[in-house]
Amino acid sequence: MAAELGYYTLSVRDLDRAEAFYGALFGWEFRREHERYLHVNSTAVPMGFVPDGPSAQPNLYFHVADVDAAVKRVLELGGSVGEMLEARSGRGCACTDDQGTEISIWEPVPGYD
Template structure:
């Protein structure tokens, strides 16, 4: 079984990124490092918090960082999870995928390039 590197990325769906941005800046006590109309990202205490406007996400998704995304997907599906979204490259070799647990909760996995 492969271990995770921890839950380090949490993405939040927002309807209005300009209204949400100051709320998260106040909560986290930092200004965003990435700031665009399609994504706003904050770094705080080893966590990456992202705001995703116009997303099909219905709730925040926590991404567990892993060293081998394919192995982790096999392990989770063998244990009863279901693959929701297959791994995709979201830029610079970073792979993300989502699974669901038996209750339909969404679990994110993220692999950074080696």
């Protein structure tokens, strides 16, 4: 199963402040998805911000063709999976590998990747 980084988020305390700071710093353009998510429209690798931070590390979402098959494989390899989340952009969930490292897997809807 081939997978590449398909999306990532940065956790911040305040989305409005993040928009002002990173917009001024990098010239990024944004789209507010809802009160808990700020998407960046102008980066090569899609990304966004969530108000769950601050965090020293980004939240990595690996793009998979079949999230259900990937979940099954995570479990077979001794990892664990969280709740499956569905959004306009696709389906995905947080996972933990067999050493406790957290990642997320994401299957985008057609046309979103």
